[in-house]
Amino acid sequence: MATKTALVTGAAGFIGLHLCLRLLADGFRVVGLDSHNDYYDPALKTAREALLLVDLNYTAIRGKVEEPGLLRQLCEQHRPDFIVHLAAQAGVRYSIENPRAYTEANLMGTFELLEAARAFPPKHLLMASTSSVYGANTQMPYRETDKVDSQMSYYAATKKANEAMAHSYAHLYGLPITMFRFFTVYGPWGRPDMAPYLFTKAIFDGTPIKVFNHGNMLRDFTYVTDLVRGIRLLMDVIPDHTMNDTRSKADSLSQVAPWRAVNIGNGVSVKLLDFIRALEQAAGRSAEMIYEDMQAGDVPATWADTTLLQDLTGYAPRTSVVDGTQAYVAWHQSFYHSSG
Structure with missing residues (x-):
């Protein structure tokens, strides 16, 4: 059987690393595109990429997704069976400071990707969205069939735009596209702008942790490996809107395009303070906390309904916060040498 090829954008990122490792383990040939930008220390991306480069089935490409024609060139050269688009300018708060970066990477980058896929169609195009698209919705758990018209940050707005852009290409050109909406992802090799890193570093350094919304945040x-398993399973579930009559009530499958959105989350809402307590327990140290008001662009709670993921794949993420934080803290100590 011929080796399948996957093109992964954002391959040296947090989720990209774990997905590429999974695909390589499954026998894929992987072409990984990443810009290694300086949004956070590029040394972390270099260290992640080093884990991939030991595999002869991995090809690393350095470049920005928004670079005109680059993705088209890669698709023409490698003819990927699957494309998983993870590259994006991430971060809710940074989108307030630097919205142009989100316009370039998230809007123009996605446009370049869709044009490349139109010219050289893969069997399945999968694209990262975010739970942030649910915005001001208060009915929980969030369902894929909920309206998503009230984004609270520019980052979320660009991701909602990506979903709409993808739907139009799916309709116009018959491209099968699955959007996955991620919920607060954490684990080894996580980004240093994310809460698990910031909290864990503060615990080991003995510096205070800022706890927003006075600790009443729910996430x-x-x-991350649960998330990646969900992505891997969804790769083989190709949307077909002509099968609309057989879909479940939970299905977000479009009536006019081979397009659907799928939540990938743990399906449990955890209080932020409980997450910090789990990090403390894993680190064997206590945290000093400073309680502050909600930050602009944030939402007080997120919670995924994972019925659709289970219906489509038979899988539901189940790693507990206790187990997940222990694995994260162990990696954090080994990578940052902060066990003293």
Whole structure:
């Protein structure tokens, strides 16, 4: 059987690393595109990429997704069977400071990707969205069939735009596209701008942790390998809107395009303070906390309904916060040498 090829954008990122490792283990040939930008220390991306480069089936490409024609060139050269688009300018708060970066990477980058896929269609195009698209919705758990018209940050707005852009290409050109909406992902090799790193570093350094919304934040913490398993299973579930009559009530499958959105989350809403307590327990140290008001662009709670993921794949993420934080803290100590 011929080796399947996957093109992964954002391959040296947090989720990209774990997905590429999974695909390589499954026998894929992987072409990984990443810009290694300086949003956070590029040394972390270099260290992640080093884990991939030991595999002869991995090809690393350095470049920005928004670079005109680059993705088209890669698709023409490698003819990927699957494309998983993870590259994006991430971070809710940074989108307030630097919205142009989100316009370039998230909007123009996605446009370049869709044009490349139109010219050289893969069997399945999968694209990262975010739970942030649910915005001001208060009915929980969030369902894929909920309206998503009230984004609270520019980052979320660009991701909602990506979903709409993808739907139009799916309709116009018959491209099968699955959008996955991620819920608070954490685990080894996580980004240093994310709460698990910031909290863990503060615990080991003995510096205070800023706890927003006075500790009343609720998040659906999803362990990264659970998330990647969900993506891998969804790769083989290709949307077909002509099968609309057989879909479940939970299905977000479009009536006019081979397009659907799928939540990937743990399906449990955890209080932020409980997550911090789990980090403390894993680190064997206590945290000093400073309680502050909600930050602009944040939402007080997220919680995924994972019925659709289970219906489509038979899988539901289940790694507990206790187990996940222990694995994260062990990696954090080994990578940053902060066990003293």
